[in-house]
Amino acid sequence: MRALPATHAIARNTVREALRSRLLYTLVFFAVLLIGSSALLATLSYVERERILQDIGLSAIRLMGAIIAVFVGVGLIHREVERRTVYTILSKPVSRTAFVVGKFAGLAATLWLMVGIMGLAFAAVSLVSGAPLGWGHLAALALTCVELALLVAVATLFSSFTTPTLASAFSLGVYLLGHLVRDLRDLGAASDSELAERVTAGLYLVLPDLEAFDLVIPAVHGLAIPPGEVAMGALYGFGYAALVLVLAAFVFERRDLR
Amino acid sequence: MGVDSEIVRLEGVTKEFPLGFGRRRRVLHGIGFSVRRGEIFGFVGPNGAGKTTTLKILLGLIHPTSGSARVLGHDVRETEFRRHIGFLPENPTFYDYLSGGEFLDFYGRLSGLERSERRRRVEMVLEWVGLTHARELRLRAYSKGMLQRLGIAQALIGDPQVVFLDEPMSGLDPIGRKEVRDLILRLRAEGKTVFMNTHILPDVELLCDRVAILVEGRLRYLGSAEGVLADAEQEADLVVTGLPPELGERLAARFPTRAEGTGERLELRVPRKDVGSVLAEVLRDGGEVISVAPQRASLESIFLSAVAGGKAAGGKA
Numbered sequence: 001m002r003a004l005p006a007t008h009a010i011a012r013n014t015v016r017e018a019l020r021s022r023l024l025y026t027l028v029f030f031a032v033l034l035i036g037s038s039a040l041l042a043t044l045s046y047v048e049r050e051r052i053l054q055d056i057g058l059s060a061i062r063l064m065g066a067i068i069a070v071f072v073g074v075g076l077i078h079r080e081v082e083r084r085t086v087y088t089i090l091s092k093p094v095s096r097t098a099f100v101v102g103k104f105a106g107l108a109a110t111l112w113l114m115v116g117i118m119g120l121a122f123a124a125v126s127l128v129s130g131a132p133l134g135w136g137h138l139a140a141l142a143l144t145c146v147e148l149a150l151l152v153a154v155a156t157l158f159s160s161f162t163t164p165t166l167a168s169a170f171s172l173g174v175y176l177l178g179h180l181v182r183d184l185r186d187l188g189a190a191s192d193s194e195l196a197e198r199v200t201a202g203l204y205l206v207l208p209d210l211e212a213f214d215l216v217i218p219a220v221h222g223l224a225i226p227p228g229e230v231a232m233g234a235l236y237g238f239g240y241a242a243l244v245l246v247l248a249a250f251v252f253e254r255r256d257l258r
Numbered sequence: 259m260g261v262d263s264e265i266v267r268l269e270g271v272t273k274e275f276p277l278g279f280g281r282r283r284r285v286l287h288g289i290g291f292s293v294r295r296g297e298i299f300g301f302v303g304p305n306g307a308g309k310t311t312t313l314k315i316l317l318g319l320i321h322p323t324s325g326s327a328r329v330l331g332h333d334v335r336e337t338e339f340r341r342h343i344g345f346l347p348e349n350p351t352f353y354d355y356l357s358g359g360e361f362l363d364f365y366g367r368l369s370g371l372e373r374s375e376r377r378r379r380v381e382m383v384l385e386w387v388g389l390t391h392a393r394e395l396r397l398r399a400y401s402k403g404m405l406q407r408l409g410i411a412q413a414l415i416g417d418p419q420v421v422f423l424d425e426p427m428s429g430l431d432p433i434g435r436k437e438v439r440d441l442i443l444r445l446r447a448e449g450k451t452v453f454m455n456t457h458i459l460p461d462v463e464l465l466c467d468r469v470a471i472l473v474e475g476r477l478r479y480l481g482s483a484e485g486v487l488a489d490a491e492q493e494a495d496l497v498v499t500g501l502p503p504e505l506g507e508r509l510a511a512r513f514p515t516r517a518e519g520t521g522e523r524l525e526l527r528v529p530r531k532d533v534g535s536v537l538a539e540v541l542r543d544g545g546e547v548i549s550v551a552p553q554r555a556s557l558e559s560i561f562l563s564a565v566a567g568g569k570a571a572g573g574k575a
Binding site for chain 2: 005006008009010013016017020021083084085087088089090091092093094095254256257258
């Protein structure tokens with residue numbers, strides 16, 4: 001199968017580009033700093049210090065990951081077109097779908113690597129502060145990785161047909177709505193208006209439910225997290241990301257690269 | 259001419275770009291031509307003529323509105339045949355965080371080369387373009403000329419049958435241009451077909467076997483390079499001195515296009531057919547010839563003469 005080596009080469013190059021850019025290191029540095037300072041912030045409280053520390057730490061990883069996913073993701077394809085590197089890549093036996101998937105996979109892999117680094121910083125701070133660590137924390141980080149892959153797919157879709165500025169606006173909109181869509185659906189279901197119920201149910205179907213990937217509270221409070229729940233979350237996230245990528249490839253396939 | 263020897267074939271290709279609000283702008287008006295195996299084909303025209311659009315159609319980067327485009331016998335929308343083509347875009351910018359060797363290895367992977375073959379080809383093309391010494395150097399430290407040569411190396415990494423070059427001399431100094439010219443000639447010597455977009459006439463003269471001239475999205479000439487360049491040298495600038503005043507005045511009146519005289523010295527632009535008779539007249543009356551410089555017409559005037567001369571392309575080349 002020819003597409004796989006090309007996709008792999010493009011993903012590898014995307015990771016290499018990220019690893020050789022200063023922006024990423026700056027962001028990871030701040031994330032690690034934030035995780036470290038969570039120990040300091042937790043001392044301000046008299047109760048549940050370990051939980052506050054871990055809440056801040058895991059939330060910082062999610063937020064920082066989401067920021068990078070959106071702001072690097074929106075330039076992913078646009079930048080290649082802008083600097084005309086896409087012309088030489090597509091003049092090789094590389095399909096546009098392989099290109100889109102390779103760019104997506106490269107950024108997703110970079111983000112997972114970063115979540116790994118930030119996760120290690122989180123574990124170190126937890127151990128030093130005597131906060132418990134367990135399966136729940138690992139599960140929370142794993143679903144964070146799924147959420148980030150989904151966000152990269154969304155940013156890639158917008159990057160495949162519009163400018164980074166517009167793509168940022170769209171992606172941030174999806175990110176915010178994605179976190180609200182579950183509450184909106186519940187509000188709609190509870191309302192008397194049939195229209196409101198239909199609209200919010202429709203939105204819930206179309207937009208990604210990003211709350212499905214939020215295991216921070218149960219992890220921090222040591223609640224039971226069944227592996228099946230994590231697996232379902234991963235299935236939902238990867239399935240959604242795959243659909244978005246199919247759409248991105250479809251759009252990019254038809255585009256004139258002027 | 260057999261279809262097998264046709265490397266590129268365009269038939270009735272039109273391209274329209276949307277302008278918004280349902281309006282469209284047509285940039286290619288049904289162009290058609292073919293490129294033969296082993297030739298250097300010059301695709302010539304002023305800026306904005308549609309050369310790059312045509313090239314991008316051949317590479318599948320832009321989809322034609324109508325008509326058909328085939329390269330090596332394949333529809334350009336296919337992917338696999340591209341392992342046999344190479345492309346250098348105009349003013350290429352590459353991944354400046356990569357070294358020359360990493361960059362070519364990346365393109366070797368994209369071309370589907372196995373590891374051992376890739377290593378061999380990277381070494382070979384680096385040597386070809388004279389960049390072996392810059393193998394480990396990051397591209398951000400490359401000069402413009404080095405980048406252009408590396409771009410050609412990238413186009414050649416998969417050992418293509420046909421190489422597409424978009425304004426390959428653009429932005430290069432005279433030494434860089436000479437190097438790229440030599441590389442292109444070497445490609446032909448290796449049996450490769452070269453399709454070159456250019457608007458630089460001396461390059462056409464030095465390199466191309468055949469030429470297509472595109473003006474405002476329409477093909478205006480298709481044929482040998484000599485044919486079009488012969489039309490280009492239609493005038494000569496003469497500088498003469500020591501003329502009797504009345505002869506100077508007579509010549510200036512006869513060839514007023516560009517007659518400048520200071521004292522006995524006269525500069526004239528004369529049609530090529532009249533050069534002999536004017537020189538004879540000058541020498542007969544005791545004048546001295548300082549210089550005779552054939553003047554090449556501008557591309558635009560060549561386009562005009564190509565049209566006026568009824569050389570508009572049609573049928574098969």
